Amino acid sequence: MKHQLKRLLRKLVAKGFHVTGLRSWFRTSRAGVPVLMFHNVGSPEETDYLPDHMKVSEAKLRRLLRSLQRAGYRTLTVQQMVDEFEAGRVPGDAVVLTFDDGYRDNHDLLLPILQEMGATATIYVQTGPMKGRLNWLHHYFWALHRVGSHELAERIAQQVDRQHLKADLRSLPPGDEAAEYAMKRLLKYEITAEDRDTILARIFEDLGGTDGELASSVYLGPEECRTLDKAGVEIGAHTVNHLVLSSLDATQQRLEIEGSLRDLESWLGHGIASFAFPYGRAWDYDDETLGILRELGFRSATTAMPGLNDAQTPVLELKRIAVNEDSDLAEVLCEVDGVYRWLDRRGVRLGA
Ligand SMILES: [Zn+2]
Known part of the structure; x- marks a missing residue:
């Protein structure tokens, strides 16, 4: 109830400030740079290997970029934003677009839009899939779209040993979205990585999937990365296999982080400054994790924790605002203008 009320208030504030044009007044006092977080570009029907909350259509992205342009914003890469902070500036007219994971559509669909709009972005690439190595999440989403959350949970339940996990998988909340959220949580935190990977790989194969085919249709290859890089898009690292880093020991963490760094350096022929946590x-x-990033010379890292960034924000824990197809554009613009941040500082917590 409280959550619903907050959502309603958020919407009302957005409409009010947007329609009256009042939100632009906040820009001058914003004192922070918004970093927007996207994943996959394309219409939901065409990209059935990913969950809907990771998608934004070309039409929606164009609308957002046009609104930002009309409001006088320019886009920076994450590295350019950090450069500004280091020079003691907080650019009030800047917004940063980031795209996680390195999906092929970032080359096929996003790049033409950026070029048409004179915009730039940072794309965080996980390098494992490009070498034909897919992780459990790929198998998971692919299977999810074929059989739905309840049947997938049942298929997993049949293969796990632990009784309580079987029971949890068989008593997921009703409704696809809630069930999917609960199941993914169980798979991330309640089962050993080895068991989970084996089970999902088996289900993927049983349903007729093959790694090579899925990888090349979903992910950027080195060639596409080079094209993006040459076009002025920043390429950042996002580990090799997209694992929860805090669940790994120091050696494994280093392999994941340094592995993606070295892959990208060799594909692009220059250093990589930016990182995003899976x-x-x-x-x-x-x-x-933070120690390893520092040691490897990364100049910034972005989280998925909401908020704006300024020179006081730890540069290895930058904040981002998630945007997808369901996002309300007026709300996104209010976030970007710092309306919610302004309210937040006065005790009205409506921010994402
Ligand atoms: Zn990711």
Whole structure:
């Protein structure tokens, strides 16, 4: 109830400030740079290997970029934003677009839009899939779209040993979205990585999937990365296999982070400055992770924790605002203009 009320208020504030044009007044006092977080570009029907909350259509992205342009915003890469902070500036007219995981559509569909709009972005690439190595999440989403959350949960339940996990998988909440959320949580935190990977790979194969085919249809290859890089889009690292870093020991964490760094360096022929944590919540990385990033010379890292960024924001824990097809454009613009941040500082917490 409280959550619904907050959502309603958020919407009302957005409509009010948007329609009256009042939101632009906040820009001058914003004192922070919004980093928007996207994943996959394309219409939901065409990209059935990913969950809907990771998608934004070309039409919606164009509408958003046009609104930002009309409001006088320019786009920066994450590295350009960090450069500004280091020079002691907080660019009030800047917004940063980021795209996680390295989906093929970032080359096929996003790049033409950026070029048409004179915009730029940072794309965080996980390099494992490009070498034909797919992780459990690929198998998971692919299977999810073929059989739905309840049948997938049943198929997994049949293969796990632990009784309580079987029971949890068989008593997921009703409704596809809630069930999917609960199941993914169980798979992320309640089962050993080895069991989970084996079980999902088996289900994927049983349903007729093959890794090579899925990887090349879903992900950027080195060639597409080079094209994006040459077009002025920043390529950042996002590990090799997209695992929860805090669940790994120091050696494995280093392999994941350094592996993607070296892959990208060799594909692009220059250094990589930016990193994004897989999943990006505070519990998905730890002090070990931050130490490794520092040691490897990364100049920034982005989380999935909401908010704007300024020179005081830890540069290895930058905040981002998630945007997808369901996002309300007026609300996104209010986030970008700092309306919610302004209200937040006065005790009205409506921010994402
Ligand atoms: Zn990711």
